[in-house]
Amino acid sequence: MPSSPLQWSKRSLTAQAMGHVDPVTKGVVMPIHVSTTYIRDEDNAYSSGFIYGRPDNATTREAEGVLAMLEDADAGALLFSSGMAAATAVFQALNPGDHVVASKVMYWALRHWLMSEATRWGLSVDFVETDDLDALRRAILPGRTKLVWVETPSNPLWTITDIAGAAEIAHAAGARLAVDSTTASPFHTRPLSLGADIVMHAATKVLNGHSDVVAGVLAGAKADEFWGQVVTIRKGQGAILGPFEAYLLMRGLRTLHLRAGAQARSAMDLAERLSAHPKIARVLYPGLPQHPGHDVAARQMENGFGYMLSVQVSDGEAAAIRTAARVRLWKRATSLGGVESLIEHRASIEGPGTPCPPDLLRLSTGIEDVEDLFGDLDAALRSA
Numbered sequence: 001m002p003s004s005p006l007q008w009s010k011r012s013l014t015a016q017a018m019g020h021v022d023p024v025t026k027g028v029v030m031p032i033h034v035s036t037t038y039i040r041d042e043d044n045a046y047s048s049g050f051i052y053g054r055p056d057n058a059t060t061r062e063a064e065g066v067l068a069m070l071e072d073a074d075a076g077a078l079l080f081s082s083g084m085a086a087a088t089a090v091f092q093a094l095n096p097g098d099h100v101v102a103s104k105v106m107y108w109a110l111r112h113w114l115m116s117e118a119t120r121w122g123l124s125v126d127f128v129e130t131d132d133l134d135a136l137r138r139a140i141l142p143g144r145t146k147l148v149w150v151e152t153p154s155n156p157l158w159t160i161t162d163i164a165g166a167a168e169i170a171h172a173a174g175a176r177l178a179v180d181s182t183t184a185s186p187f188h189t190r191p192l193s194l195g196a197d198i199v200m201h202a203a204t205k206v207l208n209g210h211s212d213v214v215a216g217v218l219a220g221a222k223a224d225e226f227w228g229q230v231v232t233i234r235k236g237q238g239a240i241l242g243p244f245e246a247y248l249l250m251r252g253l254r255t256l257h258l259r260a261g262a263q264a265r266s267a268m269d270l271a272e273r274l275s276a277h278p279k280i281a282r283v284l285y286p287g288l289p290q291h292p293g294h295d296v297a298a299r300q301m302e303n304g305f306g307y308m309l310s311v312q313v314s315d316g317e318a319a320a321i322r323t324a325a326r327v328r329l330w331k332r333a334t335s336l337g338g339v340e341s342l343i344e345h346r347a348s349i350e351g352p353g354t355p356c357p358p359d360l361l362r363l364s365t366g367i368e369d370v371e372d373l374f375g376d377l378d379a380a381l382r383s384a
Helices: 010-015 058-071 083-092 108-120 133-139 163-172 225-237 243-253 256-275 294-300 317-326 346-350 370-383
Strands: 076-080 099-103 124-128 145-151 176-180 198-201 216-220 280-284 308-313 342-344 360-364
Touching (some): 010 058, 058 243, 083 108, 083 145, 083 216, 099 108, 124 133, 145 163, 216 225, 256 370
Parallel strands (some): 099 124, 145 176, 176 198
Antiparallel strands (some): 076 216, 198 216, 308 360
């Protein structure tokens, strides 16, 4: 890579992991740094820049550098041991009594955490349909609302929130906007460029893409006091991603553009074909013109509309569950974004209080042949 790498595209920079070469061996793949402690200089300083493994690691830094580049994050990126660890660190940086507005439809585990643990710490949380900017504006409490948390596309209904519009509302009230962009990934959306202050990813999903790493990441628009508090929280809680996991994540990131592009094309193909299927009552996918958030998605997403879609089965909940039981190529498993396609009856997982319709199946499209994926699902639907 040249001394001024910005002349290269994000795709090229990601494929070569920013062009870094091991200074000792000249290897094109950086080594895994596993040491937890480092030699002090004679004057007790640390000229290497590394002190201890809990707050910092060289392998983790490599992956963070690529993620910061992908997100145009001036403050940089921070890798965490899970997506939940990354997300909750943002809320932990708030003060007791602060008010939060969050998307009503969002990742179930985080929603549950906000309804239980966050309120025990003194945070006040209101959930609204953030795709309705008027509803978001009405939910803001002047002087109290400090954070607006938006998930878009939201899991598992794939509603779309206007990031630029949400940022304008949050900033007018003196609040920050954080965006969970897990299902979009920086391949489709860069929230910081649309006005968000922080973007979060469960890097377990499409960023890694191989269902073998649990990780989370935050990327910040600017290194202000709030971002510094998030850095302190990760350091104090020891929530950094380990070097082996960071290495695997970096390996996955190098093919992000190929995987995410292929998965989005297959998801679009499946969404269109399933929309005409006699056993499907409704397809939820922002790439479809009839999706209520399609116009906003078309403005703020590029390279397609992502790899996630949901379908509502015409014959109801029992037929949906039977369909998931009868697929052969699709895998009945939780998670999303991997190279293998997954299917899940989400309401069964989330339980009472879920906003997920009982007839809904969540589909995570992998990189298999799309004809095989459709054929397998078609056969299961017809036999259910």
